[in-house]
Amino acid sequence: MPQIAQILETYASQFFWMLLVFGILYFVIGRGMVSKIDANVEARDRKIADDLAAAEKARAEADGLVAGGSDALNAARGEAQAKAAAAKAKGAKDAEARLAKADAEISAKLAAAEADLAKARAKAMAGIENVASEAAVDIVAKVSGAKVSAAQAASAVKAVLS
């Protein structure tokens, strides 16, 4: 085996080169590059953790806002309902009042109209009595030749009509 046969003649060379190469490897790559890469990985991990924390905080804030918003919404809805109910009640009262007033006016007008009607009827009645008594006087004169006084005719017509 050359590894054992050659060990005495090559150990110094291998030793020297091994230490040289491993020294460079350790100090340049092991201590230099690895620590830089580690720092980079750590920075990334920290950034991710920070971002996650920020997102969590924002979510909690949004949850709070949503809860507050729904409270406000409920309050506003309640208020609106109360206002609508009040408006409805007021509207009903107004309508009632107006209806009552209109009713009163209409019944007043009706009463006046009835009074007018009664007067007109009385007048017409009187007119009819006159015409009838006159006609009765004429008819009696024509038919029987008897003279009937206007007063007699009028009382007779009155008795018939009433």
Added chain:
Amino acid sequence: MHQFQIEPLAKLDLFGYDISFTNSSLFMLVVLAAIWVFMAGGMKRELVPGRWQMAVEGVTGFINNMMSSSIGPEGKKYVPLVFSLFMFILFANFMGMMPIGIVPGAHAFTVTSHLTVTAVLAVLSFGTVLVVGLWKHGLHFFSLFVPHGTPWWLLWLIPLIELFSFLIRPFSLALRLFVAMTAGHVLMKVLAGFVINGLNAEALWVAPLVALPSFILMIGITLLELLVCAIQAYVFALLTSLYINDAVNLH
């Protein structure tokens, strides 16, 4: 066995020691370059990572997780060491499996199949445990050898066994990696020899009867070896993190 041969590419000398630039050194540099390229591809450091950056972050995150799960928050300090060990072993293992042999004259070399290299890695791991343990706990570190609940009449035996198991760690670390790489590569070499010699055999029945099953088996063994490459790197990193845990938290 030629694949484990170390060939000098350029002669170098330092204080009487032969530190020639060899194919082993070349592959160490190739491994280093490959790791650097891989890591550099993920250095854009964007907030939203691309695919390459994702892969790089996956590897660093893997080591980070391993350290924090086996040591705890204090494990962060040892991430560079374990990361370097893991990446070097992983890339060296994979680099040794690269099909560079299709280029005539070139062949892949597995850096981690040499005891000297695995010993250096194991000593780095073991030395860190010793230094951290003694630095953090002083002489109290030696309470590591007396586990909780040891009956007093076993105090002469348990610390001895614990000490022995502690001292054996670097050898087990180094030998495990060395043996896994060597054995896997030797097995592949043997099967490849069956395929080639079977095809070249004069008797015609040898090729379909020996070379073909060997070839099919070799595909499976190659996949298994790729798995072993990753597992060995993982095992080395995991054991190192567990040993450092002993030093940091005692037990």
